[in-house]
Each structure stands twice: as structure tokens, then as C-alpha cells.
């Protein structure tokens with residue numbers, strides 16, 4: 487029987503496949519046509535070949551960059567879909583959380599591949615590269631619009647870029663389409679902003695409800711008081727000095743998160759990114775990640791850190807390759823200081839989810855984690871059947 491689910495691009499055919507008909511003789515679309523391979527596979531134009539002195543490695547150089555750009559396209563596609571899910575005006579629909587996780591995980595795997603792919607290009611030696619580098623000038627990865635879109639869509643802020651990078655738009659000159667896309671990516675809510683808004687709505691933060699932050703604050707103060715008392719009970723002067731020094735450092739660290747004005751000052755300096763309330767949400771999810779409703783959000787936070795780490799790893803692998811290829815004194819073909827510019831992009835300023843990395847600073851030992859009330863526990867759990875605290879099997883008997 488002929489399938490009714492025909493390919494929309496194939497010519498209409500009444501031809502039925504006989505067992506011995508060679509594939510090429512059947513109307514309809516084949517592999518190369520579906521993938522438009524004629525376009526992709528004819529896009530490797532070696533400038534050295536056009537100049538009648540073909541350099542073997544230029545082929546690898548072109549294919550590597552093209553493969554990157556194709557994957558960048560997929561990264562943007564996944565990123566846009568995740569941003570769309572988070573943009574729901576009523577907040578993240580929890581039935582979509584698994585989709586977010588699946589797509590973020592896919593992004594992580596692609597970025598891993600991209601970070602590792604640098605090694606293939608490293609099989610080219612600097613001397614080989616030198617043989618065709620002059621043909622590229624002034625082309626540079628600095629002009630990769632897709633790379634900038636990825637940065638912006640993730641949440642890279644203009645003010646956190648290093649000086650040379652702040653004016654990155656100028657490389658697109660009068661290319662209206664590119665400029666429009668770039669400005670749109672700067673204007674639209676980034677993944678980081680959407681995650682921030684989502685964290686601000688973490689259930690349990692309400693002051694007139696579970697009031698997580700109020701409880702956390704008093705437990706941190708109690709913990710610090712215990713540490714201070716222990717310092718005061720020291721038997722030797724050196725021990726007391728050591729313990730009070732440690733106490734002062736810890737207190738300053740916790741003050742920076744307990745006092746909203748200190749947090750805002752750090753935000754202004756670019757050392758914190760999330761609003762105070764979003765940070766509270768992230769801390770809360772980290773503490774209670776074993777509760778069913780928080781386990782997927784916790785996975786999301788871990789995946790976001792993976793994405794940040796892998797972009798940093800790509801930057802690192804790329805800069806090492808650049809040093810190997812052109813050393814640290816040559817300027818880049820895109821007009822930067824080359825190695826030194828790229829090295830400056832490895833700092834924390836380029837981490838979009840910096841606060842998630844620093845979260846462990848504000849954790850407290852388990853005994854200081856505020857216990858969940860029965861109401862909160864019920865809110866965060868989804869039981870098969872009725873939950874009854876009295877019938878729970880004690881942990882030590884399992």
C-alpha cells in the first residue's frame with residue numbers, strides 16, 4: 487500500500503516501488519536532496535587553491551569553522567525554545583520542566599563537543615597555518631554573529647564585556663539584518679533573566695507563608711553566634727586569634743547575602759548577577775533538592791552551571807590553540823590584541839550564571855537548614871496516596 491504521509495517536497499508520483507527498482511529511479515526525495523547537500527558540500531572554497539598554490543590544511547580550517555557554525559545554529563534553536571518555555575506569562579508550566587531539562591542537557595552535550603573539537607584543528611601546525619593565514623585577513627571568528635547571539639541569549643551583559651569586546655557590534659558595519667538580530671538579542675529577555683524571574687517565584691519564599699529567608703537568617707545568626715562563643719572559649723591566645731579571624735571572615739560573607747543593600751552594591755559592581763530574591767530561591771532549591779517539586783529545578787540549576795563551564799572551557803581551549811598558532815605577540819585578523827584579548831575573556835565577568843557557582847558560599851551544615859513545616863512539605867511533595875507523617879518508616883530502620 488502506498489503511504490499517504492508523503493514528503494511535501496517530493497514531486498507527486500503514482501509510481502509504486504517494485505522490489506527490484508533501484509532507489510535512484512524512484513520519484514521522491516533522497517538523502518542528498520533532503521539535506522540540501524549540494525549547497526553545504528559546495529561551500530568549501532579554498533582561497534589558496536584559487537591562487538593556484540593549494541594549502542592542504544585550509545580545507546580542514548574551513549570545514550571546522552563551518553561545523554562550528556552549524557552547531558551554533560542548533561544551540562540558538564534550543565536556547566530559543568527554552569527561553570520560550572520560561573516566558574510563559576503565568577510562570578514556568580511544571581509539565582514543561584522535563585522538556586527544559588532535556589533541551590538544556592542537549593545543549594550541554596553539544597557544547598562539550600564544541601569544546602573538544604578544537605583539538606582537531608590543532609593537528610594543523612603553525613607553519614601550515616601561516617601558509618594561508620594572509621588570505622583570510624580581515625576575516626575572524628570575532629565576526630561570528632551566531633556566537634554573539636548565543637552570548638546575548640544566554641545573558642552576557644554589555645557592561646561585563648572587556649573594553650575591546652564592548653563595541654563588538656561595529657564589525658557588522660552596515661549589515662542591517664545582522665544589526666537587527668543583534669539588537670533584538672540584546673533587547674529580548676535572556677535565559678539568565680528568565681531564570682532569575684522564575685527563581686523569584688520559588689514557593690516558600692513568601693514572608694507570610696513558610697518565610698524561608700526569615701528562618702534562614704535566624705539560623706545563620708545562631709550558627710555564627712556558636713562560632714563566636716567557641717572562639718571566646720579558646721584556651722590559648724593564638725587559637726582565639728585564629729578562630730576570631732575565621733569568624734569575622736564568615737560573618738562578612740554571610741552579611742553580604744543577608745543584607746540586601748550589600749547585595750545590591752555587589753550587583754552594581756558586577757560581582758553578583760541575580761536579584762536578592764532570586765538568590766534566595768536558588769539557595770532554597772539547593773537545600774531542599776530532595777523534595778520532589780525541587781528536584782527538577784535543582785537539575786536545571788546544575789545544567790545552567792554546566793553550560794557556563796563549557797562555554798568557558800571552549801574559550802580556554804580556543805585561546806590555547808590561538809597561542810599555539812600565532813603566539814602571544816601577533817594581533818588577531820579581527821584587529822584585537824589576539825591572545826591577550828582572548829585571555830581576558832576567561833574571567834568571571836564572562837560567567838552568566840556566576841551566582842550559581844558561588845552558591846556554596848552561603849550553604850549551612852544540615853542541622854542549620856530550617857526544617858520544612860508539614861504544610862510546606864505537602865506543597866513540595868507529590869505522593870501516591872495519602873501522606874501520613876505518623877506512619878513514616880524511621881530513617882534508621884531502612
Ligand code: HEM
Nearest residue numbers: 551554626627628630633808811818819820821822824831
Ligand atoms: C587557527 C585557528 C584559529 C585562530 C588562530 C583563531 C584566532 C582568533 C583570534 C586572534 C581571535 C581574536 C579576535 C581577532 O581576530 O582579533 C579570535 C576570536 C574568535 N574566534 Fe578564533 N581562531 C581560530 C579558530 C577558531 C574556530 C575554529 C572558531 C570556531 C567558530 C573560532 C571562533 C572565534 C570566535 C567566536 C571569536 C570571538 C571570541 C570573543 O570575542 O570572545 N576561532 N580567534
